[in-house]
Amino acid sequence: MRAAPDRSDRRAFLKRASAAAAATAVPGALFTPVRIALGAGEAGGAAFRFAYISDSHLYGRDLNDRFARALLRAVDDVNALDPKPDFVFYGGDLAQLGQEHELDLGARILERLKAPLRIMVGEHDWYLDMGARWQKLFGKPTYSFDHKGVHFVVLNSVIEADFWTRRGMTPMERMLTVAGLDNGVQSPFTVGAPQREWLQKDLEPLSDEAPLVVFSHSPLYKLYKNWNFWTDDAEEVQAILKRFRKATVIHGHTHQLLTHRIGNIHFHGLLSTAWPWPYAPQGVPELTIQMSRPDPFNSNDGCGDGEVCVHADGRLDTIYNLWNRNPITVSRRYLDSGGAEDAPPKPNRASY
Amino acid sequence: MHRDLKKTLAALGAACVAAAAVLLGCSQDSRAPGDAPKDPRAIADAHLAQWKAKNPDRVDRWVDEEKERHAIQPPADNSALLQGGQGKGHPYGNYSELDLLKWARETEKLVVDGSRVFHSAERLGGTVGVSCDMCHPDAANTHPETYPKFQNQMGRVALLRDMINWCIEHPVRGKALAADDERMRALEAYILAQRKGVPMNYGKH
16 A cells, blocks of 8 residues: 555545555455545545546657647656556547657657556547557557456447548548548548447446446547547447446547536547647537637647546546646536536636 | 522531531531520530540649538529619629629639648648648637737737738748738638628627
8 A cells, every 4th residue: 555645634634544444345354444435526435546648649759749748748747646547548549640650659658657558549540551550559459458347448439431442542641531620531430330249249248237438539429520529320339338327438539528428328528638629510418518718829728638537336527637727527426417416617718 | 490509508508517516526416407506505514524524634623622521611692683683784783694603613712722721731831730720620710700809919909810820820830921822812711701601790709
């Protein structure tokens, strides 16, 4: 057990108290460690935490070092977290144009993370060489793992139907097409039948009460098709997740605070370290309390990284660590109550 | 004699038309004398299609290609100007369909070129591989209807073009464009076009 610094405040005391209780717990014994329930959104009540960094869109450093510096800042943020996160999740789009030097740079920077890394594919990583370099660096794009009683699934949800062959596109032309958020030549994102079948099988052993977290780059619902804030087979994927009472989807790609709920499935969108996207002109879920318009004169505004607090029952809070603003917590209570309780603060300016 | 001459002349005339048809390659445009004339537009379109097929590298495809990539708001519909007795006897108001076509096509060309510049770090003159669409997909969040407005960070009242130039100099890392630079005109055209229908509200922050 790590010794917490000896501060006399309530939070430090409770941390040590819960750590002591956990240390004495014996599986199957009569003694049950008392879980100290703090106020909503407080860290101490969580079963564990993981950090997230997403959508860094790295260029080669000679061309543009702004995004590399932003990713370095995020790595420093995560390494400085106290308590340390159990692992760090990377939400996709590490590279901007999927080039080897961009992915290699990203891999080198992420090596500086002290906590273990779990990484996911984004479309910017994939469509230059169809994932060849990414898989060489990071392994399989689709996988699952268990951590402290929660089942985690990582999907490649940016599968696009072939639009490039009949147009005779080069790999770079294909990548540039996909890299354009508003480029209508590309196809909508999908998870695809093979992965859906894999997902069905992977989730079969789990009971309906089992806590489940699905990591996906595309949102796994349909927000705005023009910008591929969209998963074309979202309904089919949601149908597979429907039976779980505590399923959460955490997605990248949208570079903004996004909150949604469909039935029992909670959806949280992650921040980008590189730049914020505007909110779509239509389709933004009602539960989302939109960030106010980022300051164009500050290249950090609207960007950041964050943490996810997973409660003992498997539901989670997402903390948005915005670099130019106070952090925002979107809690499980807010989502469970359909927006009635524990709402995040509403900004005093419009999102435009 | 008269009748024979007539017949000969008619035959000669038909032969001339046929010969002309062969020379011009209009094998399908064979009319017997006395047929109603075909729509001249349809004939012109058919000729142009033939020429395009024979000269593919001289056909301007960039407008259609850019429109395939990026959704562009169409210009206003002016067909009301062709209706009624408007402009009769007054040359200024006396528009034809060709006028409307020309206005629409030329305006659209500038807007579509603006889309090309907007989406290209190279054409913007940027040096760090950043283009406008990376923060402003489909020109979202450019809100041109709010200019002119006082911009603290610039210390003066900014027009849309001043903000465009700020972005070109800073995140795009290029050189500021002159007001009459064809790229600046095209960018303004595209940004304004994408905001079609939004009420003007200068000074809004």
